[in-house]
Amino acid sequence: MLVGPSGAGKSTWAASRFRAEEVVSSDALRGVVGSGPHDLDASADAFDLLERIVAARLGRGLTTVVDTLGLDEARRTAWLAAARAASLPAVVVLLDTPPELCRARNRERERPVPAQVITGQLRKAATIGTVLDLEGWDAVHRVEHAGRESERAPERPLGLTTRPTERRSSQGLRFVLQVGRFPWGEEPAAWLAGIATAADQAGFAGLALMDHLIQIPQVGRAWEPIPEPWVTLGLLAGLDTGLELGTLVTPVTFRSPGVTAKAAATLDVLTGGRAFVGLGAGWWGREHAAYGLPFPPARERLDLVESAIATMRDLWAPGTKGTDRLPETTCYPRPVHPIPIVLGGSGERTLRIGARLADAVNVRTEQVDRALAAVAGTDVKVTVLDVPPGGRQFADPPPRQLDRYGALADLGVDTVFLAISDLRGPDDVAGVAAILT
Known part of the structure; x- marks a missing residue:
């Protein structure tokens, strides 16, 4: 059989x-x-x-x-x-x-x-x-x-680990821990390592870092730490885990797409093929003004999203050549696997761009139906950022949580980016392991 x-x-x-x-x-x-x-x-x-x-x-x-x-x-x-x-x-x-x-x-x-x-x-x-x-x-x-x-995939260079078997729950979902607050005290590196190790042991498929220059009001106060994500992902790449690593999401207004492509390719090589890129148009004017960055109107930012995805794909492709966007695509090391691009946002044009150019679109749980309709007939996956409103993250008993995630899986959701709203340390990550089985 x-x-x-x-x-x-x-x-x-x-x-x-x-x-x-x-x-x-x-x-x-x-x-x-x-x-x-x-x-x-x-x-x-x-x-x-x-x-x-x-x-x-x-x-x-x-x-x-x-x-x-x-x-x-x-x-x-x-x-x-x-x-x-x-x-x-x-x-x-x-x-x-x-x-x-x-x-x-x-x-x-x-x-x-x-x-x-x-x-x-x-x-x-x-x-x-x-x-x-x-x-x-x-x-x-x-x-x-x-x-x-x-x-068959080409043999990887010596020293690189192979990608682990894909981790999914019994309901068929992938869970990625989304970290947006960093109460790390006096030992930032040790705290980050503890969170990543706990996520790996709990059964998470990956870990995503929020990409902001100032802590956003929905999560914490402006003077609370929020590290530069690509530097931080480099630290996590050195740990002995099987986690996929990336951002959710990097605004296209923060860095040129070529620089983001270079960072992601390097991360992919260092992890043996476990990098992904979450991408978005950006939304918070304050952080752009504070850091001297342009913050164009929404339509122009979405134009930048389209151009950024195309540029990154060009730089990750085999060989060196010129394109209609770049005079040459010299970007080494190349990634060791096709790096997925997850486009965040639920606007009509954002979803159209995602259905055409991205590997997945990421929305809030209440926006799943709209996202599924937008990507119908394509291979683009739908992922959700799950931030239960109010109070502690898991006030509901596990059976009710599993019912909620089962409903998402039945709709066709592929991955849940799980943000633990009251995250303090590794024990809080270990405490959600029951819903990942």
């Missing part, structure tokens, strides 16, 4: 290990009863035929490789029961292929699986391992980074 989302490489893996006659593929049968292997309209007839072929082969005691998504529990357990009835060993092969590779392969198809559908498949696949272990299969064989030889 093969298990994995569309584009995971199941058919390629099976073809290299079994005779064609032993593999019963839903895609191949769609080609028999429909217009081609990706004709989803022929799925019902293809699965009816698949069930009969599997039953006939098992009845004769023949090796049978079921090549479907394998994500449907009812079908999976029915095939397990059929193997038991035929006194045949029942083995699952789970293909743990990076989501970005699955999406890239899907885009290359003549009839791609809709973006919302593959997002659901990837979310389900991310948490299916434990379920398979409990179903009673004779063995669950995990294949990491399955794919054709030509699609």
Whole structure:
């Protein structure tokens, strides 16, 4: 039984290990009863035929490789029961292929699986391992980074750590700790290290730093410390964690996009491919005036967002060449993985820019529906900044918190940037571990 989302490489893996006659593929049968292997309209007839072929082969005691998504529990357990009835060993092969590779392969198809559908498949696949272990299969064989030889990632330079397996909760969400207040006392570096280490141990997928020049009124007082984030991320990069690291969000008005691209590429290299960039148009005039920075009207700032994303992509791309924006793209070291850009903001134009140019759009929880509508039909993810209003962060009991996050996951949210409003130290980070499982 093969298990994995569309584009995971199941058919390629099976073809290299079994005779064609032993593999019963839903895609191949769609080609028999429909217009081609990706004709989803022929799925019902293809699965009816698949069930009969599997039953006939098992009845004769023949090796049978079921090549479907394998994500449907009812079908999976029915095939397990059929193997038991035929006194045949029942083995699952789970293909743990990076989501970005699955999406890239899907885009290359003549009839791609809709973006919302593959997002659901990837979310389900991310948490299916434990379920398979409990179903009673004779063995669950995990294949990491399955794919054709030509699609394998190039070897990383010596000394770089590999990116960790993506961390998701049982609901399929990624949680990233968003740190915006810094009550670090007399030991700033030790406090920061403690927060990051606690986040890593609690199961957070990453850590994001707020990027402001003066502490904002929504979080604290103007004289409270708020460090320069890219310098601070360099400190965190030296810790032994698997956290993804970045900003949420860096205003395009603070630095030229080329300088931000250089900082992010360096961070990516130092972490072995764990950097991301949160980007925004900026909104607080006071900090710009205090630091002598221009603060143009909103329309011009959004123009800068569009230009900044294009410039960063140019500088991160392989090779050195001229573009319509830059006379040359000499930016070394290059990133060691495609650096995701998360665009913050919920305005109509911001969401349009995000759907066209970014990897994700980040909004508040009450703005999720608007964001989902804006990115419909694209591969752009929706993430949320979760700052529960009033009082202590987690006054609600864990079941109610899990219900709230489950509702976000059901809507199609990919990542929650969790801001602990009463953050004081590592113990507060450890205290939220229950909702990350």
